[in-house]
Amino acid sequence: MATAIFHRKRRKLKSEINVVPYIDVMLVLLIIFMVTAPLLTLSVNVDLPKSNARSVESKADPIIVTVDAEGRFFLKLKDSAVEPLAPETLEAKLRAFVSENKDVPVFLAAPKDASYQQVITATVLLQKAGVSKVGLMSQPGSNAR
Known part of the structure; x- marks a missing residue:
């Protein structure tokens, strides 16, 4: 009888990494972060003014309303001196002045x-x-400190 010689093929070792489970995990994490990210934002929408950090340049003299540490109100109109006013008087003077000069800062x-x-x-x-x-x-x- 002839002896049958069976040759077993030797398999080469795979030197590559199976990345399919990693892709699955990354997709699950991506979905979790996409769902939870909007829930973590605790903010208030505020329409902030734009600024170039330059001083205000105006042709008209500004009106300056000042509040001091004691809570008193002061008003400085264009060419007048600073005068202390009661809140009602301050409002009346400002209303009269601003109604005539709409563009005054x-x-x-x-x-x-x-x-x-x-x-x-x-x-x-x-x-x-x-x-x-x-x-x-x-x-x-x-x-600010």
């Missing part, structure tokens, strides 16, 4: 130790007086 100034409530009250007075745009004054080059 209005600025609100307050020291850093002023009451936040008084600054908000001043902005409400400006809004009631018909002022559509208010600029907030600050010291140039100072850092």
